[in-house]
Amino acid sequence: MDSALMAAVIGTAGGGLATVGATWWRGRTHLRTAARLVYAELTRDSAAVAYFRQTGHWVAPTLSRAAWDRHGAVLARRRRGESFEKVHRGYEALEVAPFIAHDTLSSVEREEWLRVELKRLVTAIEEVGSIAQVPRPQVEEWTQRLNGRVSLRPTPPPQLGSSVVSLALLERFSGGMTPVRMYGGPDVRLRDGEVEWLTEEGASVVNHVVFDARGEESLDTLPAVRWTGGAPSDDEVTEQAYNGLVAATRLVSEVFGRDRMLATDGPLVAVVHYGRELSYGAWHGTLAALGDGYRYFRPFSSGLEVVASVAWHGVKEMSHFIYEGETGALANAVCDGFGLLAKQYALGQTAEEADWLLGADLLTAEVNGSALRSFKAPGTAYDDEALGKDPQPAHMDDYVHTERDQGGVHINSGIPAHALYLLATSLGGHAWERAGRIWWEALTGDGMREGVLFTDWARLTADAATTRYGEHSEEHQAVLAAWEAVGVPVDSDGDS
Numbered sequence: 001m002d003s004a005l006m007a008a009v010i011g012t013a014g015g016g017l018a019t020v021g022a023t024w025w026r027g028r029t030h031l032r033t034a035a036r037l038v039y040a041e042l043t044r045d046s047a048a049v050a051y052f053r054q055t056g057h058w059v060a061p062t063l064s065r066a067a068w069d070r071h072g073a074v075l076a077r078r079r080r081g082e083s084f085e086k087v088h089r090g091y092e093a094l095e096v097a098p099f100i101a102h103d104t105l106s107s108v109e110r111e112e113w114l115r116v117e118l119k120r121l122v123t124a125i126e127e128v129g130s131i132a133q134v135p136r137p138q139v140e141e142w143t144q145r146l147n148g149r150v151s152l153r154p155t156p157p158p159q160l161g162s163s164v165v166s167l168a169l170l171e172r173f174s175g176g177m178t179p180v181r182m183y184g185g186p187d188v189r190l191r192d193g194e195v196e197w198l199t200e201e202g203a204s205v206v207n208h209v210v211f212d213a214r215g216e217e218s219l220d221t222l223p224a225v226r227w228t229g230g231a232p233s234d235d236e237v238t239e240q241a242y243n244g245l246v247a248a249t250r251l252v253s254e255v256f257g258r259d260r261m262l263a264t265d266g267p268l269v270a271v272v273h274y275g276r277e278l279s280y281g282a283w284h285g286t287l288a289a290l291g292d293g294y295r296y297f298r299p300f301s302s303g304l305e306v307v308a309s310v311a312w313h314g315v316k317e318m319s320h321f322i323y324e325g326e327t328g329a330l331a332n333a334v335c336d337g338f339g340l341l342a343k344q345y346a347l348g349q350t351a352e353e354a355d356w357l358l359g360a361d362l363l364t365a366e367v368n369g370s371a372l373r374s375f376k377a378p379g380t381a382y383d384d385e386a387l388g389k390d391p392q393p394a395h396m397d398d399y400v401h402t403e404r405d406q407g408g409v410h411i412n413s414g415i416p417a418h419a420l421y422l423l424a425t426s427l428g429g430h431a432w433e434r435a436g437r438i439w440w441e442a443l444t445g446d447g448m449r450e451g452v453l454f455t456d457w458a459r460l461t462a463d464a465a466t467t468r469y470g471e472h473s474e475e476h477q478a479v480l481a482a483w484e485a486v487g488v489p490v491d492s493d494g495d496s
Contacts, residue, residue, distance in 0.1 A: 034071035035132035041067035090124020093117040208245040213274040241270040244307020251342040283313035302361040309339030328409035333416035351424040351431040375421040378414030394418045396487030422482040458483040
C-alpha cells in the first residue's frame with residue numbers, strides 16, 4: 001500500500017482508523033530501516049568471508065554486530081520467528097568464520113565447515129535483504145561473491161583496529177595478525193608479538209627494530225633486518241619504515257621530553273612486506289604492520305608521517321580512546337597529527353612550509369589525488385573513480401553519522417585534524433613548538449579520561465594552552481578560534 005492510498009483510507013475511515021494506520025505505517029517504516037542497517041552490516045562483514053573464500057587469507061580480527069545488537073529486536077518483534085532465526089544464524093556464521101580460517105584445520109575440514117557457514121550467511125543476507133526491500137540484483141551480487149562466482153582482485157583493505165586506511169575507501173577487511181616466533185639479528189627476537197632480548201646488552205641500546213614478513217601473513221620465523229646500531233638496509237621499504245620509527249621517537253624524546261615512546265621498555269617495532277599486494281598499515285598492540293600496497297597504494301612505509309601515525313597508537317595515553325565513533329575519530333586525528341609533526345620536525349619545516357597531507361607519497365599514479373587525508377582542506381585529498389571522493393568533513397555541521405568505518409573514525413577525524421592545522425598556521429613557526437606542545441599536554445595531562453569526545457578535547461587543549469601560556473594569551477585565543485572555526489564548542493568549566 002503506497003502513501004497516497006494510505007492517505008485515502010485514513011480520510012475515509014476517520015480518526016480511529018487514522019491512528020491505527022499511522023501506527024502501522026511507522027512500524028513498517030521502522031522495520032525496513034532496521035533491516036537496511038542490518039543488511040548493510042551483514043554485507044560489509046561478509047566481504048572478509050568472500051576474500052577468504054577466494055584467496056585463502058583471513059584478514060579480519062573482529063567483525064561488527066553493532067547494527068544487529070541495536071536493531072535485531074525490531075526484526076524479532078515485527079516478523080515471524082523464522083526470519084529472525086535466519087538472520088541470527090548469519091551472524092553466528094560470521095563469528096565462526098575466523099576459526100574456520102585458522103590453519104589448525106585441514107583444507108578438507110576447512111572447506112566443509114566453510115560450505116555450511118556460507119549457506120547460513122547467504123540465507124541471512126537474502127532474508128534481511130527482502131525485508132529491507134533491497135533490489136534483488138544487489139542481493140545476488142553479494143551472494144555471488146560469497147559463492148566465489150565473482151573474481152575479486154586484492155584491493156586495499158579497510159580499517160580495523162588502528163589502521164590508517166578507512167572503511168569508506170576500501171572493500172575488504174584486514175588485520176588478524178598474530179605474530180609468533182619472529183626472530184633474527186644478533187640480539188633480538190619477537191615471540192607472540194613481544195620483543196625478547198638474547199643478550200642483556202641488546203635491550204639497553206636497541207630502540208628501533210624492523211622485521212621482514214617476506215610477503216607472508218603467517219609471520220612465523222621472520223628475520224630482523226634493521227635495528228638501532230645496525231647497518232642500513234639495501235631494501236628501500238625497510239629503510240623507510242626504520243626512518244619513520246626514528247622520526248616518531250625523536251619527536252617524543254627531543255621535543256616532548258619522554259625517554260621512550262611506548263609504555264614498555266622495549267623498542268619500537270615495525271614489520272614490513274606484510275602480505276602480498278596488501279594495502280595495510282596498522283598498530284597491533286606491540287608493533288606496526290606495514291603492507292606493500294596494491295595498485296592504488298605504494299608500500300605503507302612510504303612517508304615518515306604514515307609510519308609515525310601508525311606507531312603513535314602505541315603511546316600509552318592512546319588507551320583512553322575507544323576506537324569507534326567520535327572518540328575513535330579523535331584518536332585518528334591525534335595520531336595523524338603527531339605523525340605529521342614528526343615529519344615536519346625531521347625535515348625542519350614550518351607550519352607554512354608543510355603540506356599537511358597524511359600519505360602524500362602513498363597514492364600511486366593511478367589515483368587522482370594528493371594524499372590519504374588533508375589537514376589543510378579535509379574532503380579534498382582525492383577524487384577518484386576507483387576510490388571515490390574524500391568523505392572527510394572540516395566542520396561539525398557536516399559530521400557524518402554512519403555505521404560504516406566503525407562509526408566514521410577515519411571520516412570525521414577531519415574535524416579535529418583541521419582544528420590542529422588552523423591552530424598551527426595561526427601561531428606560525430614550527431608547529432611542534434606551540435601547537436604540538438598544546439596537543440601533547442592535553443594528551444598527557446590529568447584531564448584525560450576514557451571515551452574523550454571532540455568537546456572534551458577542545459576543552460583539554462584550551463586548558464593546556466592556559467596552563468602553559470596563560471589565559472587570553474595568543475596561544476589560548478588561537479585554540480579557541482580554531483575550535484570555533486570547525487564548530488566545536490569549548491566549555492572552560494569542563495561540563496561539555
